[in-house]
Amino acid sequence: xxxxxxxxxxxxxxxxxxxxxxxxxxxxxxxxxxxxxxxxxxxxxxxxxxxxxxxxxxxxxxxxxxxxxxxxxxxxxxxxxxxxxxxxxxxxxxxxxxxxxxxxxxxxxxxxxxxxxxxxxxxxxxxxxxxxxxxxxxxxxxxxxxxxxxxxxxxxxxxxxxxxxxxxxxxxxxxxxxxxxxxxxxxxxxxxxxxxxxxxxxxxxxxxxxxxxxxxxxxxxxxxxxxxxxxxxxxxxxx
Amino acid sequence: xxxxxxxxxxxxxxxxxxxxxxxxxxxxxxxxxxxxxxxxxxxxxxxxxxxxxxxxxxxxxxxxxxxxxxxxxxxxxxxxxxxxxxxxxxxxxxxxxxxxxxxxxxxxxxxxxxxxxxxxxxxxxxxxxxxxxxxxxxxxxxxxxxxxxxxxxxxxxxxxxxxxxxxxxxxxxxxxxxxxxxxxxxxxxxxxxxxxxxxxxxxxxxxxxxxxxxxxxxxxxxxxxxxxxxxxxxxxxxxxxxxxxxxxxxxxxxxxxxxxxxxxxxxxxxxxxxxxxxxxxxxxxxxxxxxxxxxxxxxxxxxxxxxxxxxxxxxxxxxxxxxxxxxxxxxxxxxxxxxxxxxxxxxxxxxxxxxxxxxxxxxxxxxxxxxxxxxxxxxxxxxxxxxxxxxxxxxxxxxxxxx
Numbered sequence: 001x002x003x004x005x006x007x008x009x010x011x012x013x014x015x016x017x018x019x020x021x022x023x024x025x026x027x028x029x030x031x032x033x034x035x036x037x038x039x040x041x042x043x044x045x046x047x048x049x050x051x052x053x054x055x056x057x058x059x060x061x062x063x064x065x066x067x068x069x070x071x072x073x074x075x076x077x078x079x080x081x082x083x084x085x086x087x088x089x090x091x092x093x094x095x096x097x098x099x100x101x102x103x104x105x106x107x108x109x110x111x112x113x114x115x116x117x118x119x120x121x122x123x124x125x126x127x128x129x130x131x132x133x134x135x136x137x138x139x140x141x142x143x144x145x146x147x148x149x150x151x152x153x154x155x156x157x158x159x160x161x162x163x164x165x166x167x168x169x170x171x172x173x174x175x176x177x178x179x180x181x182x183x184x185x186x187x188x189x190x191x192x193x194x195x196x197x198x199x200x201x202x203x204x205x206x207x208x209x210x211x212x213x214x215x216x217x218x219x220x221x222x223x224x225x226x227x228x229x230x231x232x233x234x235x236x237x238x239x
Numbered sequence: 240x241x242x243x244x245x246x247x248x249x250x251x252x253x254x255x256x257x258x259x260x261x262x263x264x265x266x267x268x269x270x271x272x273x274x275x276x277x278x279x280x281x282x283x284x285x286x287x288x289x290x291x292x293x294x295x296x297x298x299x300x301x302x303x304x305x306x307x308x309x310x311x312x313x314x315x316x317x318x319x320x321x322x323x324x325x326x327x328x329x330x331x332x333x334x335x336x337x338x339x340x341x342x343x344x345x346x347x348x349x350x351x352x353x354x355x356x357x358x359x360x361x362x363x364x365x366x367x368x369x370x371x372x373x374x375x376x377x378x379x380x381x382x383x384x385x386x387x388x389x390x391x392x393x394x395x396x397x398x399x400x401x402x403x404x405x406x407x408x409x410x411x412x413x414x415x416x417x418x419x420x421x422x423x424x425x426x427x428x429x430x431x432x433x434x435x436x437x438x439x440x441x442x443x444x445x446x447x448x449x450x451x452x453x454x455x456x457x458x459x460x461x462x463x464x465x466x467x468x469x470x471x472x473x474x475x476x477x478x479x480x481x482x483x484x485x486x487x488x489x490x491x492x493x494x495x496x497x498x499x500x501x502x503x504x505x506x507x508x509x510x511x512x513x514x515x516x517x518x519x520x521x522x523x524x525x526x527x528x529x530x531x532x533x534x535x536x537x538x539x540x541x542x543x544x545x546x547x548x549x550x551x552x553x554x555x556x557x558x559x560x561x562x563x564x565x566x567x568x569x570x571x572x573x574x575x576x577x578x579x580x581x582x583x584x585x586x587x588x589x590x591x592x593x594x595x596x597x598x599x600x601x602x603x604x605x606x607x608x609x610x611x612x613x614x615x616x617x618x619x620x621x622x623x624x625x626x627x628x629x630x631x632x633x634x635x636x637x638x639x640x641x642x
Contacts, residue, residue, distance in 0.1 A: 048472050050640055073474035084466030088255040093248075100244045101473040129255075142469070 001026050001184050002047065002153055007056035009042055016042040018208035019056070024186045024201070026152070029179055031199035032188040033232060039208035040188035041081060044157050047186070048078045060153055074102070077151035081158050083138045087131035091122060091141045094130065098145040109148070116144040120170060136167035143171065147178075154178060156187040160194050172198060196228040206236045241475060245483025249457050250490060259452030263491050266448040267499035270441030271506035277434050278510040284380060291384045294318045296331075296339070297354035301370075303362070304354075307395045313388065318342075318351060330355050339373055349381035350374035352388065365403055436575070438503050439598035442496060442529075443568040443591055446536035447544075449495020451561060454488035454541050458548030458630075459557035468640055478631040481545065485627055488541035496537050500529060525601055531612060532597040535619040539590060542626035543567075549633045552642060571595035587614040590622050 002024040009017040017039045024030035032040045045051040047058050049069035058065040065072040085094060092113060099109040117126050120140045125133065130141065139159070146154065160168050175185055175198060189195050195202055196216055204212045204219070212219060212235050216228060225231040253259045292314040298305050305315055320339070325332035331339075331353060339351055353371035361368040370392065374385055401411035461467045470480065504526070543564055551557035571592040587593040593615025600607040633639055 045641070050468065050471055051637055070474040070476065073472060076472075078469070078472040080468045080472065082465035082468060084461075084464050084469045086252060086464060086466060088252050089248075093251070097244070097248050098469075098473060101241075101470075101475050103241075145469075146472075 001061055002030075002155075002186055003057075003059040004043070004047070005057045005059075007043060007046060007053050007058060009046060009051060009053050016208055017046070017053070020205070020208065020210050021056075022203045022210055022213055024153075024184050026184045027179055027182040028200040029175055029185045029187065029198050030201040030203065031195040032186070032203050032205055033190070033192070033195050034188075034205035035190060035236070038190075038205045040190075040205055041157055042208075043205070044155055044186070044188055048076055048155055049073050075151060076153040076155055077146035077149065079142050079146045079154075079156040079159055081161075083142050085130040085133065085138055085141060088129055090127050090129050091125045091133075091137075091144075092117075092127055094141050095145045095148050099148040102149040104149060112148055112150070113144070116147065119174065120144055135162045136164050139163055139167060139171070143174070147174075151183075153184045153186070156185070158189055159187055160189065160191065168194075192229045192232060202228075204232060204235050211235050241479045242483035242486060245475075245480055246486040246490070249453065249484055249487035253453045253456065253487060253491065256452065256456065259456060259491065262452045263449045263495050264498075267445055267495050267502055270437070270445070270499055271502040274434060274437060274441070274503065275506040275510060278507075281434070282511060284383065290314065291387055292316050293384075293388055294348040294351040295354065296320060296351060297356065297358070300356050300358040301354045301362075302359060304358075304370075304392070304395055307398075308388070308391055311391050313391065316348075318348075343373060343375055349378050350385050350388075362399065435602045436572075436599060438507075438602050439595045440568065440572040441503065442499055442533055442598060443536055443571070443595060445495045445499040446492050446533070446540040447565055447568055449498075450488040450490075450492030450537070450541040451544055451565075453491045454484075454544035455548050455551075455554060455557045455561065457484040457487060458545055459551035459554055462549075462551070462639070462642075463553045471634075471640060477634045478628070481627055481631040481634060485541055485545050485630070488545060489537055492541050493534060493537035496533050497530070500526075500533065528606075528612070529598065529601050531616065532594055532601070535616045535623070536591065536594055538623040539619045539626075542623040542630075546626040546630045546633070549630050549639060567591065575599065582611075587611055588618045590619055593618065 004023075005021045007017050007020040008015070020039065020043055022030075032043065034040050042051065046053045047060070047065060049065050049072055053066065060072040061075045063072045063075060089097070095113050095116065096109060099112065104112070117123055120143065122137075122140050122144070125137050125140075130138070133141070143159075146156075160171060163171070178185055179200075187198070199216070201213065201215060202219055203210055212222065214222065219228065219231050219235075220226050223231040223234045225234055291312070293308065294316045295305065296318045298315055298317050309315055320331075320335045322334035322338045323332060324335065339353070342348060343351065351373050353373060355368060355370070358368045358370065372385065372389065372392075374381065376382075397415070400414065404411045404414065461470070471477070544561060547560045547564060548557050551560055568591065571589075572595065574592060575595055582596055586596060593611065597607050597611060597615055
């Protein structure tokens with residue numbers, strides 16, 4: 001469960017996040033929808049403890065990210081915008097590294113990696129070095145290493161950017177399975193199609209402010225537009 | 240331990256990196272090979288200066304001088320000229336001088352002594368005569384031999400002068416109020432010493448060169464790959480991450496140090512040092528001493544490199560910054576070269592200078608005080624930790640994580 005209240009963050013003169021507040025519940029996929037530069041990544045980075053907010057509160061399972069960042073980080077899995085794989089390490093080594101950093105048991109690590117390799121269909125690349133991986137393959141490695149410790153909360157920044165249909169579909173099915181396991185999933189995207197296909201709850205962000213939060217149906221009702229894209233345009237124009 | 244997870248991963252990565260491995264293996268070979276060849280050159284020169292063979296033209300005209308030279312260990316090599324002599328003059332003709340200069344420039348010999356026909360006659364009549372030593376002063380290898388011949392001829396001249404004065408009832412001391420007596424404490428040895436002085440330089444340099452590839456890769460490289468952000472998402476304190484990365488570079492640096500040390504001692508043991516009068520005994524105690532002295536360097540050099548590497552956004556940036564850092568090991572080397580005073584207490588606290596002096600002592604076969612070992616080592620450890628702390632602070636900066 002992720003809660004954000006009145007979050008504010010400026011970089012010099014630019015106010016990137018301006019009083020953002022929302023709630024992402026367990027057993028649901030919550031999507032931050034906004035243009036590039038709307039403040040989505042900044043909000044997420046505050047949530048996973050790499051940026052300090054100027055004002056406001058960010059809570060993960062009741063733990064304040066600002067005061068206890070390491071404890072909060074232990075409760076989340078994060079897929080950052082940049083994949084940042086090391087070309088000389090194999091897919092398995094990447095996942096293993098993060099699992100070790102999360103203090104998992106050796107046997108548990110192996111069991112979990114084997115499981116993820118099957119779920120994400122990675123057997124072909126598991127023992128290959130990351131050099132030359134396709135976007136989809138890189139994405140699978142990143143997703144596995146953010147899920148290896150079976151976190152209660154999953155934060156994903158632009159998860160389906162540049163993916164082919166096959167990978168997108170397998171990512172979707174994994175997210176749906178996580179949702180069924182009562183996990184809390186928070187993702188950001190600027191792709192309407194992605195958001196409408198995946199998210200139970202949509203938060204529309206523009207210029208660092210939350211303009212609207214609700215389910216797809218609620219957004220449609222409040223804007224009188226059945227199509228999310230049209231609804232989004234209407235909301236952001238008002239803002 | 241948490242940091243060791245990071246260290247192990249970085250080492251695994253570095254061992255697959257040809258560039259980092261290359262620096263680790265290539266550099267330690269460089270110094271010892273250079274030292275080996277330089278020593279052999281010096282020893283060759285020393286041996287050659289010992290047995291001087293002197294080409295002489297007109298040896299028959301200066302029988303007394305030639306005898307004197309031979310008595311003093313100069314081997315006389317009589318040279319006959321083919322060119323025609325000058326019938327009008329008692330000195331050599333232009334054609335003959337031309338032949339001599341061709342012989343020198345074609346390296347038939349490096350120098351030659353020219354004695355004029357009337358030499359003995361002039362000397363016998365208590366007059367003076369010129370004598371010419373033809374040479375090419377740019378040939379430095381011949382310089383010690385020329386110096387020796389010149390010195391002997393001067394000495395003979397003084398002796399002759401003294402005899403002439405005595406024959407006239409004058410004390411020779413009248414015209415020689417001052418006599419400079421040169422006591423040469425073996426110039427070869429001091430040259431050897433200055434080469435031995437390079438050993439500490441190579442050792443300190445190795446600490447910097449061998450760990451640099453790893454230090455850059457785990458900092459600037461991580462930023463360039465954009466893999467720093469995903470790493471920091473894990474619940475691991477920043478100092479743990481920095482220590483882990485530092486230690487990976489330390490391993491490379493330490494391996495490089497030990498390699499350079501072994502290879503240096505190996506190459507010194509191959510050189511016939513006793514021929515230039517140097518006794519170089521390296522026992523296990525000395526090796527332990529040197530290791531204790533230098534291993535803190537393997538902590539220090541990577542700590543600066545990690546600190547600087549975090550500043551850099553890319554390999555290119557890092558290389559630019561670190562090329563300045565690479566100048567650091569030269570500082571104690573030059574300081575020691577220019578410094579005329581003895582070791583002072585404060586020098587132990589100057590990073591690398593303490594180590595440099597300790598190594599110089601050990602290489603020269605002196606045993607430094609234990610307190611110097613301790614102070615130099617501990618102060619270096621302190622500076623290393625300072626840089627590691629600084630690096631952990633830098634890693635908390637938002638601008639460094641996200642750019």
